[in-house]
Amino acid sequence: MVGLTVVAAVLATLPLLFILGLLIQKGASSLTWDFFTAMPKPVGETGGGMANAMMGTVMLIAIASAIGLPVGIGAGLYLAEHRGTKLAFMVRFLSDVLNGLPSIVVGIFAWQFLVRPVRHFSALAGGIALAAMMIPLVTRATEEMIHLVPSSLREAALALGYPRWRTSLTIVLRTALPGIVTGALVAVARIAGETAPLLFTAFGNQFWSTSVNEPISALPIQIFSYAISPYDEWHSLAWAGALVLLALVLVISLVARFATRSRFGRGHD
Amino acid sequence: MTEPALALPVVTTSSAAAAEPRVSVRSLDAYFGATRAVRDATVDFNEGQVTAIIGPSGCGKSTLLRCINRMHETVPTARVEGEVMLDGGDIYARGVNAIAVRRRIGMVFQRPTPFPTMSIRDNVVAGLKADGRRAPSRTEQDEIAEWALRRAALWDEVKDRLRASATALSGGQQQRLCIARALATKPRVLLLDEPTASLDPLSTQKVEELVYELRGEVTIVMVTHNMQQAARVSDRTAFMLNGELVEVAPTSRLFTTPADERTEAYITGRFG
Numbered sequence: 166m167v168g169l170t171v172v173a174a175v176l177a178t179l180p181l182l183f184i185l186g187l188l189i190q191k192g193a194s195s196l197t198w199d200f201f202t203a204m205p206k207p208v209g210e211t212g213g214g215m216a217n218a219m220m221g222t223v224m225l226i227a228i229a230s231a232i233g234l235p236v237g238i239g240a241g242l243y244l245a246e247h248r249g250t251k252l253a254f255m256v257r258f259l260s261d262v263l264n265g266l267p268s269i270v271v272g273i274f275a276w277q278f279l280v281r282p283v284r285h286f287s288a289l290a291g292g293i294a295l296a297a298m299m300i301p302l303v304t305r306a307t308e309e310m311i312h313l314v315p316s317s318l319r320e321a322a323l324a325l326g327y328p329r330w331r332t333s334l335t336i337v338l339r340t341a342l343p344g345i346v347t348g349a350l351v352a353v354a355r356i357a358g359e360t361a362p363l364l365f366t367a368f369g370n371q372f373w374s375t376s377v378n379e380p381i382s383a384l385p386i387q388i389f390s391y392a393i394s395p396y397d398e399w400h401s402l403a404w405a406g407a408l409v410l411l412a413l414v415l416v417i418s419l420v421a422r423f424a425t426r427s428r429f430g431r432g433h434d
Numbered sequence: 435m436t437e438p439a440l441a442l443p444v445v446t447t448s449s450a451a452a453a454e455p456r457v458s459v460r461s462l463d464a465y466f467g468a469t470r471a472v473r474d475a476t477v478d479f480n481e482g483q484v485t486a487i488i489g490p491s492g493c494g495k496s497t498l499l500r501c502i503n504r505m506h507e508t509v510p511t512a513r514v515e516g517e518v519m520l521d522g523g524d525i526y527a528r529g530v531n532a533i534a535v536r537r538r539i540g541m542v543f544q545r546p547t548p549f550p551t552m553s554i555r556d557n558v559v560a561g562l563k564a565d566g567r568r569a570p571s572r573t574e575q576d577e578i579a580e581w582a583l584r585r586a587a588l589w590d591e592v593k594d595r596l597r598a599s600a601t602a603l604s605g606g607q608q609q610r611l612c613i614a615r616a617l618a619t620k621p622r623v624l625l626l627d628e629p630t631a632s633l634d635p636l637s638t639q640k641v642e643e644l645v646y647e648l649r650g651e652v653t654i655v656m657v658t659h660n661m662q663q664a665a666r667v668s669d670r671t672a673f674m675l676n677g678e679l680v681e682v683a684p685t686s687r688l689f690t691t692p693a694d695e696r697t698e699a700y701i702t703g704r705f706g
Binding site: 249315317318320321322323324325326327328331336339340342 | 505508510537540545560561564619
């Protein structure tokens with residue numbers, strides 16, 4: 166029995182190891198300095214990079230975080246502090262549904278309401294679509310972390326004469342913060358690689374752009390369009406892009422793990 | 435009558451003669467939903483004295499304590515009827531702000547509750563920042579922190595690590611830190627809800643000595659399930675049973691010649 170579970174445990178990690186191995190084998194050769202600093206070259210020319218896509222991914226994450234973190238943390242705080250209310254029950258349920266929604270549906274929804282009315286793709290629409298994916302993750306992570314804060318701390322603050330809102334912000338939220346940061350980073354890692362919500366919103370862009378009102382590229386979109394192209398040169402760039410994306414997610418996950426480790430001081434029971 | 439099983443209390447009652455009530459509970463009922471946890475309680479807590487509230491688990495002693503600083507109502511469905519007079523005013527009167535009431539009364543709980551994100555020093559002065567507006571200057575805060583830590587008999591143990599995390603302290607030190615935190619706002623009344631229930635005997639002794647020393651300056655109401663503790667540190671003792679305040683008397687009298695047979699049955703160990 167133990168042997169079987171060990172086999173299962175090893176099998177569970179194999180996909181990641183295989184993917185990592187394949188990406189390094191296929192993409193490492195294209196991973197030059199140019200890849201990070203240069204713009205894409207037209208078809209037929211060799212070389213070129215994905216500087217615009219990386220900038221795009223950073224911008225999209227920034228837009229999504231600017232919207233998703235305050236909303237998600239605020240909603241999680243509400244759910245934790247008002248557990249029993251009807252609204253909390255509804256929000257919790259709908260948040261779980263939104264979390265399970267296929268990302269392509271989120272993309273189509275964002276296209277309908279953010280792209281069609283203004284008649285052009287934009288980084289803003291992409292960021293909002295990603296925020297929609299991020300909010301339920303951050304909400305539930307925040308709620309769970311706040312639950313780990315002993316209610317005796319809340320009582321102690323109230324007994325000192327802290328108003329309820331100040332207790333929530335300076336004692337409860339502050340105590341849960343390391344865990345919430347971890348949850349937020351996990352959410353960022355998750356959306357950093359999302360492609361489907363961006364296809365009809367950020368759309369992709371072969372040129373350098375930092376405008377929120379224009380289409381923008383992103384690593385996943387660039388990988389997608391290069392991968393389905395008929396050119397070998399672009400294929401290897403797509404592999405390199407995938408490797409960079411994986412490394413990005415890996416780094417964020419490591420940082421998240423590190424933040425978790427310092428959650429609560431010693432001697433807490 | 436039956437001989438009490440306890441040692442006689444060591445507390446002198448000389449201060450009891452001139453005692454004035456600092457807190458007066460009048461016909462107080464406390465509810466959780468439809469359940470009445472405290473029934474028609476009337477009791478005075480005298481200026482500068484330690485009053486212990488004893489009784490079996492679930493008798494409503496903690497609930498009564500939490501009515502004195504309006505903490506009871508922070509629990510969903512909880513409500514209070516009756517009056518609690520503090521400094522001549524009813525804290526349950528219309529227009530009285532519960533938060534302002536809590537700032538005038540210190541409270542320490544069963545388990546130590548240091549704020550884990552704050553240093554020792556910041557924990558002590560946390561109550562001074564409760565309303566955010568009138569926080570004293572840093573040097574004033576440092577002075578108040580030292581004063582409160584000295585009164586809580588913790589200064590010598592922590593003076594070299596005021597910036598360290600409060601959670602690194604031992605359980606007994608954490609509880610004295612919580613007492614210092616409660617004292618820092620200079621309350622006239624201090625509520626202790628089984629303050630030694632989670633502590634070892636040595637730490638318990640330190641907290642008891644502290645309570646003994648603070649009498650005279652602060653009016654203390656202490657809930658305890660430990661009758662010996664009540665006998666050791668209190669001037670007066672109240673006995674509660676099933677939400678009812680059975681008897682309130684000077685501690686020496688309650689433990690030697692209780693007026694009510696239920697009190698006698700409890701202190702002689704026949705139930706509870």
